[in-house]
Amino acid sequence: MSYQRVSQPCRNFNILGSTTVQDPRDRREKVVLSNFAAGATGNLILVDPESGQGESLPLPGDEGAWAVLNWQNERLLVGTCPRFGYLHSLDLRTRTWAEPLRDEHETYIWNLCQGSDGLIYGGTYPGCVLLRYDPAAHRLENLGRMSDNPDNLYSRMVYAIPGHILVTCGMAEMHLALWEIATGKVRRFGRPGAQVRAITDRFLCTESEGELAFYHLENLAPMAGDASLLPAESPPPYGGTRHRIPLADGRIFAVRGQEYYVMAPGEVRPQLRPIPTPRPPTRIMTLVADEQGRLWGSSSFGQTIFCYNPTSGETWNSQVVCDQGGEVYGMAWRNGRLFLSAYAGGDHVVYDPGRPWNQVDxxxxxxxxREPAGPEPLLIRPEARSVIGPDGHFWTGWMARYGVYGGGLTRVDTATLAVTAWVDPVPGQAVVGLAADERFLYFTTGGEGNGLPPKTEPFHFVVWDPQGEIVWQHTFPAGRRPREVAAAGGRVWVAVDRELWGFDPARWAWEAVYPRAAACHHLLATPDGQRLLIFDEEGLWSLDVASGAQRQVSQLPGPVRAATFTPDGTLYFAHGPALYRLRPAL
Incomplete structure (x- = not known):
């Protein structure tokens, strides 16, 4: 069988960085937005706040950038992510890019600042190093690690203070590091766990465990101070506001998801306007189908969803589905409503397409x-995505918050919308795969941690009663990596490295282990439950669940981690920003 590319239905913005410039071409003030295009190449968007017009400038490489710095209204310096960690330099007058620079070991540059020596500094992932860029020589240097904790992967933010660069290090152990420009020496600074709260022209303020500490900016000596010294912060008119940028005339330019607003002093609720360039195609994260055969999916960054009608070819892309940044992992339909689970706030969202869109309110x-309630979510990344359980409710498997190993399960009652959470059902391990049949839920665990290096220890396959308890558990030998889970034909199938394990829940026993030539990326049961589709590095395979016979169905355009069937039995799957169809029905 052969697949057919049908559309690029997923389109959105994800603005990570911003600044302002006085454009040397027309001497007008422009707002610069750095857009991350998941699965594609990112771009800069220059918006004229007066006219509302926009200009899009593709980056020379990588999916996008957190770091954007205006250098003397002559150049825009851009530090990219997530694959290459480029340092790009754009000549604003000619709109041309210099040759990209990078450190081969770093994949993220988080932000850029100009030191008191006139050079540009940036923090990175995964090496937790400090980079230095010389604009005159167009040269990039690695100045070494900023943390003495080997498990810290992030030099997440850098700040310029006289004679020094202050660096936030994490996520295993949060601390500040102070790098001295004159000597190149680095030392820890401030209290344990301290983070930067504010930097003014007079002082530096840090916060640790709710306590503030103040330092004179010139010599970093401690000084007396309290919260009354901090700059006043007025709440934004809309939740989910990002990048509040002061303009020269006193107005504020701000971004909210796919939109922006310009707020004059004293204005209460400024008009939201669409970002004035076309939304680019972005990578599809998740796919599901509704009863009418329409396909619904999410972008792998940017907190939006889309709908594609295979009959008409019509596509709809949403505004953001919640105020937190990140993306939707889990999607499932129940009683005409679409239930969602999202990173990075650990959010559960419910959407009724029959009612008007009003996410703002x-x-x-x-x-x-959120459940459990608290100032910070305990579970933030729905790594195992979501299923409708045997009880008819919406279940999700999670990874714990940054800097903590662990995970959990949540259930949203699809009638009352009450949320229940089980944190760390397997202590210290994330839930990485999730499936359900008519009796139980099934999940696998792993050693991944947000902002942490993965750990190697014995991981698990767990049978979970929807009442909220483990009823059976298998421990794999250390070094084995269970992942994807699917229920089909009265069996439960678990991808373990380059093997497929079959579990019989009627006998509480493993039935068979099938060696495979390549690791599995995704598992999907056919609608009749008699076959299991296996997406791997070499193509699409079909396993007969009764006999165990496998056959290759099709080649694939690349790795596939999102697929679904429409009610007529047509298989749709995604690779990157593209949606594909496979006919005839399997």
Whole structure:
């Protein structure tokens, strides 16, 4: 069988960085937005806040950038992510890019600042190093690690203070590091766990465990101070506001998801306007189909969803589904409503497509109250995505918050919308795969941690009763990596490295282990439950669940981690920003 490329239906913005420039071409003030295009090449968007017009400038490489710095209204310096960690330099007058620079070991540059020596500094992932860029020589240097904790992977933010660069290090152990420009020496600074709260022209303020500490900016000597010294912060007119940028005339330019607003002093609720360039195609994260045969999916960064009608070819792309940044991992339909689970706030969202869209007021889609309640979410990344359980409710498997190993399960009651959470059902391990049949839920665990190096220890396959308890558990030998899970034909199938394990829940026993030539990326049961589709590095395979016979169905355009069937039995799958169809029905 052969597949057919049908559309690029997923399109959105994800603005990570911003600054302002006085454009040397027309001497007008422009706002610069750095857009991350997941699975594609990112771009800069220059917006004229007066006219509302926009200009899009593709980056020379990488998917996008957190770091954007205006250098003397002559150049824009851009530090990219997530694959290469380029340092790009754009000549604003000619709109031309210099040759990209990079450190081969770093994949993220988080932000850039100009030191008191006139040079440009940036922090990175995964080496937790400090980079230095010389604009005159167009040269990039690695100045070494900023943390003495080997498990810290992030030099997440850098700040310029006289004679020094202050660096935030994490995520295994949060601390500040102070790098001295004159000597190149680095030392820890401030209290344990301290983070930068504010830097003014007079002082530096840090915060640790709710306590503030103040330092004179010139010599970093401690000084007396309290919260009254901090700059006043007025709440934004809209939740989910990012990049509040002061303009020269006193107005504020701000971004909210796919839109922006310009707020004059004293204005209460400024008009939201679409970002004035076309949304680029972006990588599809998740796919599901509704009863009408329409395909629904999410972008792998940017917190939006889309709908594609295979009959008409019509596509709809949403605004952001919740105020937190990140992306939707889990999607499932129940009683005409679409239930969602999202990183990075650990959010559950419910959307009724039959009602008007009003996310601004949290009406539709609606973000549900977090459980367990608290100032910070305990579970933030729905790594195992979501399923409708045997109880008819919406279940999700999670990874713990940054700097913590662990995970959990949540259930959203699809009638009352009440949320229940089970944190660390397997202590210290993330839930990485999730499936359900008519009796139980099934999940696998792993050693991944947000902002942490993965750990190697014995991981697990768990049978979970929807009442909230483990009823059976298997421990794999250390070094084995269970991942994807699917239920088909009265069996449960688990991808373990380059093997497929079959579990019989009627006998509480493993039935068979099938060696495979390549690791599995995704598992999907056919609608009749008699076959299991296996997406791997070499193509699409079909396994007969009764006999165990496998056959290759098709080649694939690349790795596939999102696929679904429409009610007529047509298989759709995604690779990058593209949606594909496979006919005839399997």
């Amino acid at each position: 949290n009406e539709n889609p609606r973000t549900l109250p």
